[in-house]
Amino acid sequence: xxPYGRQEIDDADVAAVIEVLRSDWLTTGPKVEQFExxxxxxxxxxxxxxxxxxxxxxxxxxxxxGITSGDEVIVSSMTFAxxxxxxxxxxxxxxxxxxxxxxxxxxxxxxxxxxGPRTKAIVAVDYAGHPCDYxxxxxxxxxxxxxxxxxxxxxxxxxxxxxxxxxxxxMSVFSFHPVKHITTGxxxxxxxxxxxxxxxxxxxxxxxIATDHRERQSRGEWFYEMxxxxxxxxxxxxxxxxxxSQLHKLNEWIDRRQRIAGRYSGAFEDLPGIRPLAxxxxxxxxYHLFVIRVDAKDAGITRDQLFRTLREQGIGANxxxxxxxxxxxxxxxxxxxxxxCPVAEHAYREILSLPVFPGMTDEDVETVIEAVKKAVSx
Numbered sequence: 001x002x003p004y005g006r007q008e009i010d011d012a013d014v015a016a017v018i019e020v021l022r023s024d025w026l027t028t029g030p031k032v033e034q035f036e037x038x039x040x041x042x043x044x045x046x047x048x049x050x051x052x053x054x055x056x057x058x059x060x061x062x063x064x065x066g067i068t069s070g071d072e073v074i075v076s077s078m079t080f081a082x083x084x085x086x087x088x089x090x091x092x093x094x095x096x097x098x099x100x101x102x103x104x105x106x107x108x109x110x111x112x113x114x115x116g117p118r119t120k121a122i123v124a125v126d127y128a129g130h131p132c133d134y135x136x137x138x139x140x141x142x143x144x145x146x147x148x149x150x151x152x153x154x155x156x157x158x159x160x161x162x163x164x165x166x167x168x169x170x171m172s173v174f175s176f177h178p179v180k181h182i183t184t185g186x187x188x189x190x191x192x193x194x195x196x197x198x199x200x201x202x203x204x205x206x207x208x209i210a211t212d213h214r215e216r217q218s219r220g221e222w223f224y225e226m227x228x229x230x231x232x233x234x235x236x237x238x239x240x241x242x243x244x245s246q247l248h249k250l251n252e253w254i255d256r257r258q259r260i261a262g263r264y265s266g267a268f269e270d271l272p273g274i275r276p277l278a279x280x281x282x283x284x285x286x287y288h289l290f291v292i293r294v295d296a297k298d299a300g301i302t303r304d305q306l307f308r309t310l311r312e313q314g315i316g317a318n319x320x321x322x323x324x325x326x327x328x329x330x331x332x333x334x335x336x337x338x339x340x341c342p343v344a345e346h347a348y349r350e351i352l353s354l355p356v357f358p359g360m361t362d363e364d365v366e367t368v369i370e371a372v373k374k375a376v377s378x
Contacts, residue, residue, distance in 0.1 A: 012245050060233065075106075149172075170197070268292065271373060294306055295350065
């Protein structure tokens with residue numbers, strides 16, 4: 001099976017983890033802070049806060065914003081459920097905005113239509129690794145006095161107008177799941193230029209306690225106070241050591257993803273009914289996913305038929321995503337349903353993710369291309 005994505009682990013990664021396992025600090029130690037500094041430097045942000053997952057990072061961002069009961073947050077529907085769940089965790093109301101049909105990124109015009117007196121923030125999702133239109137979204141946020149959060153879990157290493165993702169919004173959220181650009185096994189990070197947001201998130205990841213174990217030890221103190229309700233969203237030092245080792249290879253891996261995407265795009269350019277998503281000018285795409293749209297009328301095959309055909313040939317095609325507002329939880333809890341985001345709903349019936357990860361060989365790429373072409377031509 002050629003999976004749609006997978007991690008790359010080498011001897012340097014293993015050695016970095018072993019070194020920490022033999023040290024005095026397995027968690028809340030120096031590697032956490034070092035990894036935070038490395039990520040902040042890479043994306044050009046003043047602060048970074050490491051947590052146990054991308055979902056925890058989203059939750060921490062909503063907490064830092066002070067989202068609470070009655071607050072509305074506008075979010076894309078074409079995303080993984082966690083992008084909206086984090087709002088619900090804080091008892092806020094997710095308001096789903098439709099997407100641009102060419103990129104499947106949140107549409108700023110649809111966002112503005114959804115802004116109301118209770119709106120507090122916008123969560124823009126960098127679907128597949130393509131940065132959203134942060135210039136326009138930033139203008140909207142300023143006009144209506146909202147905070148802008150980038151769900152950048154797909155886009156570490158991407159850039160917009162030569163500005164790296166991670167420095168384009170009030171807070172930017174990353175995931176280090178094994179299929180992402182770098183991995184810590186499980187893990188996440190929030191980057192921001194706001195020191196108050198960073199301080200709130202550091203407390204939030206540690207039960208709402210004002211200091212962590214390492215801080216108290218360095219001061220020779222035992223006393224601590226819980227100043228707010230938080231969670232155990234801490235990440236370990238050996239995870240951060242793995243992340244630091246992986247970060248050194250990120251640019252090389254992004255380049256490989258882009259070259260694979262270029263090969264796909266060229267190969268499918270004249271293939272009837274198969275259309276890759278658009279890439280906007282002045283965007284450096286991170287290609288967490290390579291998504292095609294399958295027009296059954298022109299391709300002579302439906303998305304589901306192509307999915308099954310590829311899987312039967314050992315190609316791990318996948319679908320990203322069922323629009324969040326169509327999930328049973330959101331239908332029953334928030335009375336959402338079909339017709340709320342028609343562009344996302346139509347796209348969902350056509351989209352298919354093809355394998356893209358740095359370890360793919362040229363032969364793997366050609367295998368995928370030929371399988372898609374054969375399925376369409378037959």
